Amino acid sequence: MKQSLRSYGLMLKWQALSKKPILALTLVVQVMIATGFIFGLGFFYREITPDTAKFITTGAPTIILMTVGLVLVPQMVAMARMEGTFDYIWSLPVPRLVYVAADATIWILIALPGLVLALVLGAIRYNFGLEISPLVVPAVLLISATGMFLGYSIAHGAPKPEMANLATQVIVFAIMLFSPVMYPIEQLPGWMAAIHRVLPVKYMADLSRGTLTDMDVNLGLAFAVVGAWCLAGFVITYALVRRRR
Amino acid sequence: MTTEEPGARDIVLEIDRLCKAYTRGILVNDNISLSLRRGEIFGLLGPNGAGKTTLVNQIIGLVKPDSGRITLDGVDIIARPGYARQACSLQAQTQVPIAGLTARQAIELVGRIRGGDARSVRERASKLIDQLEMEEWANKAAESFSGGMRRLVAFCMAVVVPGRIVILDEPTNDVDPLRRRLLWQEVRNLINVGSTVLLVTHNVLEAERAVDRLAIINNGRVVGMGTPGSLKENGDENIRFELVLEPRVDSPALPEFIQSTVVTGRRLVNRLAERDIAPAIQWARNLKERSIVEEFSIGPTTLEDVYVKMVGRADALEMPENEVNHETIAS
Numbered sequence: 001m002k003q004s005l006r007s008y009g010l011m012l013k014w015q016a017l018s019k020k021p022i023l024a025l026t027l028v029v030q031v032m033i034a035t036g037f038i039f040g041l042g043f044f045y046r047e048i049t050p051d052t053a054k055f056i057t058t059g060a061p062t063i064i065l066m067t068v069g070l071v072l073v074p075q076m077v078a079m080a081r082m083e084g085t086f087d088y089i090w091s092l093p094v095p096r097l098v099y100v101a102a103d104a105t106i107w108i109l110i111a112l113p114g115l116v117l118a119l120v121l122g123a124i125r126y127n128f129g130l131e132i133s134p135l136v137v138p139a140v141l142l143i144s145a146t147g148m149f150l151g152y153s154i155a156h157g158a159p160k161p162e163m164a165n166l167a168t169q170v171i172v173f174a175i176m177l178f179s180p181v182m183y184p185i186e187q188l189p190g191w192m193a194a195i196h197r198v199l200p201v202k203y204m205a206d207l208s209r210g211t212l213t214d215m216d217v218n219l220g221l222a223f224a225v226v227g228a229w230c231l232a233g234f235v236i237t238y239a240l241v242r243r244r245r
Numbered sequence: 246m247t248t249e250e251p252g253a254r255d256i257v258l259e260i261d262r263l264c265k266a267y268t269r270g271i272l273v274n275d276n277i278s279l280s281l282r283r284g285e286i287f288g289l290l291g292p293n294g295a296g297k298t299t300l301v302n303q304i305i306g307l308v309k310p311d312s313g314r315i316t317l318d319g320v321d322i323i324a325r326p327g328y329a330r331q332a333c334s335l336q337a338q339t340q341v342p343i344a345g346l347t348a349r350q351a352i353e354l355v356g357r358i359r360g361g362d363a364r365s366v367r368e369r370a371s372k373l374i375d376q377l378e379m380e381e382w383a384n385k386a387a388e389s390f391s392g393g394m395r396r397l398v399a400f401c402m403a404v405v406v407p408g409r410i411v412i413l414d415e416p417t418n419d420v421d422p423l424r425r426r427l428l429w430q431e432v433r434n435l436i437n438v439g440s441t442v443l444l445v446t447h448n449v450l451e452a453e454r455a456v457d458r459l460a461i462i463n464n465g466r467v468v469g470m471g472t473p474g475s476l477k478e479n480g481d482e483n484i485r486f487e488l489v490l491e492p493r494v495d496s497p498a499l500p501e502f503i504q505s506t507v508v509t510g511r512r513l514v515n516r517l518a519e520r521d522i523a524p525a526i527q528w529a530r531n532l533k534e535r536s537i538v539e540e541f542s543i544g545p546t547t548l549e550d551v552y553v554k555m556v557g558r559a560d561a562l563e564m565p566e567n568e569v570n571h572e573t574i575a576s
Contacts, residue, residue, distance in 0.1 A: 018343070087339045
């Protein structure tokens, strides 16, 4: 355990240093997405009530964290796979999950400023109050971890890294347009709604809504469903990173 | 083949009848058996695609063998790849992910990851940087490094806290001749601190000078093993007889005593028995007078000749030839 923590710290430092060249740009992009997200919303509706604005703004953390977990992470992993760098990283005496944890930590830290900014800007722009529960910490961690594990599963599971890149394009499109994050699930056709009652995306949005506002959501169910997806993602990631060719 | 059998206690890594196929039926490693003795530099030579890196990847636990055994200090490392990663340090053939890091940071981080304490790792990194004359780059970001400098940093990462086995996969690729010498000196130093070195390369000239023993592998099989000396003494045709033809001249008919001819462009490398030196010189002089041969030389067989013969083709070597003519003469 002590050895794992030591390795985690060192891998964290390695990952932080290796992200340094793209860190500034990534942060700028995150901030742009957050700002664009909040102000762009205004163009969708002639008039936004505080309740609608609250619904949409609290969907932002899910969109941002899923974009990082399911798009950025798989793309970076795919690039590393193409360069063959995992052959080196996996040869180090570091448990592979420790490496994954260090990598995920850095990505969460990169995503956080944009996420907080989106919430604050949304609350100010549309004039509603946030009611932040301490449960927001486990909620954000769970959403992030689930996104990362699913992202890792796609990135390491794709037979060819290029396929992972393609898959991320489809996923981001599906999440942005066809997920009940920016609109209530009742607005989707029945069959799509049925799918979303099993997929984690709606419940991720519920987690942020339930822990950031007074909105009425079933937090217990949301934690359970996202938790189950997180566990599944973890198990698949674990199996994939341990796999020998 | 080696004459003396080492005692079991001297063997640190043992590979026994290892087979691996990525595609069914195409063996990348075909029944490979070899063992590394404590404190030796063991060379693994073979052309590109011979299966060298696949073998290394099985030792380090990236690739799972289809059959066979690998034991390190008596531990079955196919079952316990984590043990292998603790015990072996690797300079992989692939790029090391050091973008964003300085040379010093990369070397020190791996040293710490391999269990070294901060102070001794810092001292060791400084010493390596000094000995390989890398001071100019030590604190620069890796993005600006040339291929050779990247290889040197990767080498330092593998040896900063060396494993009981240090695996070096083509360590000198792209490295300038001066630093190559310094690097080989460092490899020798690893033996003094108790490591065993597995050197993977297709650079026969360098290997001949560096290794204690070697195995030549081709098409996934071990085709020769022993000390450079013992491999060269194999057979009685241990004289190298090289001819360079005049440009645009057809190869002459070869006398019977000339053996194992390998043709690369205008260059014909042959093997002879010692007793045939005199007639060979006479024959070559005659060809030179008739402007068929531009120059010729005679000397002891090199490891390169043995290698080419075993691998069975001259293009396995990186010959400094401009005009390559793949026409071969039957020996």
